[in-house]
Amino acid sequence: MIQPSGDTHLLKVRNLNKRFGKGCTHCHSPNDLKNNDNRCPKCGSVWACIDVNVDLYQGEILGIVGESGSGKSSLVKSLYFDDAVTSGEATISTYHDGKANIFSVSAQQKRYIRNYMMGMVYQNPWLGLKMSFSSGGNIAEKLIASGTYHVGNIRERASELLLHVEIPVGRMDELPKNFSGGMQQRVQISKAMANNPPILLLDEVTTGLDLSVQAKVLDLIRSIQREFGVSMIVVSHDLGVIRMLADRTLVMKSGRVVEQGLTDQILEDPEHPYTQLLVHSLL
Numbered sequence: 001m002i003q004p005s006g007d008t009h010l011l012k013v014r015n016l017n018k019r020f021g022k023g024c025t026h027c028h029s030p031n032d033l034k035n036n037d038n039r040c041p042k043c044g045s046v047w048a049c050i051d052v053n054v055d056l057y058q059g060e061i062l063g064i065v066g067e068s069g070s071g072k073s074s075l076v077k078s079l080y081f082d083d084a085v086t087s088g089e090a091t092i093s094t095y096h097d098g099k100a101n102i103f104s105v106s107a108q109q110k111r112y113i114r115n116y117m118m119g120m121v122y123q124n125p126w127l128g129l130k131m132s133f134s135s136g137g138n139i140a141e142k143l144i145a146s147g148t149y150h151v152g153n154i155r156e157r158a159s160e161l162l163l164h165v166e167i168p169v170g171r172m173d174e175l176p177k178n179f180s181g182g183m184q185q186r187v188q189i190s191k192a193m194a195n196n197p198p199i200l201l202l203d204e205v206t207t208g209l210d211l212s213v214q215a216k217v218l219d220l221i222r223s224i225q226r227e228f229g230v231s232m233i234v235v236s237h238d239l240g241v242i243r244m245l246a247d248r249t250l251v252m253k254s255g256r257v258v259e260q261g262l263t264d265q266i267l268e269d270p271e272h273p274y275t276q277l278l279v280h281s282l283l
């Protein structure tokens with residue numbers, strides 16, 4: 001495991017398994033499946049994540065890359081408690097001194113972790129934003145969840161956040177459904193950052209955007225990381241996005257991490273045949 005020298009562990013994930021479907025005697029354990037496949041031929045259950053280990057260090061951007069269906073979204077959605085894991089452990093160094101498995105704490109504690117320690121930006125803004133709330137209202141929702149109730153303070157923080165992502169403050173009371181795709185992503189980012197979370201999860205946030213809009217969103221992510229020192233997990237099928245953002249990268253295939261290391265190293269000297277394929281397709 002490569003650890004950025006001098007950096008401190010923030011999030012540690014061990015043996016995360018996520019199965020969709022009931023499972024059967026054939027696929028009781030993902031290791032029972034043949035040919036490194038992750039779909040059970042008998043019952044159709046899919047092991048979306050198999051024994052996944054992740055180490056996220058303070059202030060770094062960790063990239064997760066892999067083809068469609070490799071389990072990237074399932075991993076971050078499990079970390080954000082959108083989906084329950086089948087088994088595994090995850091600890092956050094600033095939560096109970098890194099001694100509590102966040103997957104097995106109470107629903108109330110999970111809400112606390114979501115509201116105070118994490119932010120999530122989804123590929124689909126409809127998942128991350130309430131389109132019937134104004135942009136300011138969306139930010140307010142996250143602020144209220146993390147204990148800010150004073151209306152004046154909420155509007156002030158919302159203005160500050162919107163300004164930061166270059167949305168004119170005058171549009172704070174507009175519904176984000178009337179915004180362009182790039183603007184919606186920027187509102188999502190400001191909402192996710194509202195509570196100053198130490199961990200930000202970003203799932204394919206630039207997919208589907210025009211190249212120039214994509215570049216602006218990527219610049220914004222980098223500037224937020226520099227300014228706030230937030231640790232990020234950035235999921236993308238696009239190695240170009242990962243190259244621009246990530247210090248270290250995990251490569252996933254059929255639910256498994258098949259390679260990991262410094263992003264430059266992976267790009268220059270990919271070891272796994274699948275990573276070689278990904279890198280060559282980028283050239």
Ligand SMILES: Nc1ncnc2c1ncn2[C@@H]1O[C@H](COP(=O)(O)OP(=O)(O)OP(=O)(O)O)[C@@H](O)[C@H]1O
Nearest residue numbers: 020046048066067068069070071072073074075237
């Ligand atoms: N709600 C679900 N029910 C059943 N199977 C699911 C569900 N969500 C994901 N899967 C399956 O889990 C596997 C991993 O999906 P996941 O969305 O995590 O992959 P991904 O790498 O993020 O792909 P993409 O980039 O296309 O979203 C896929 O085989 C997918 O069909």
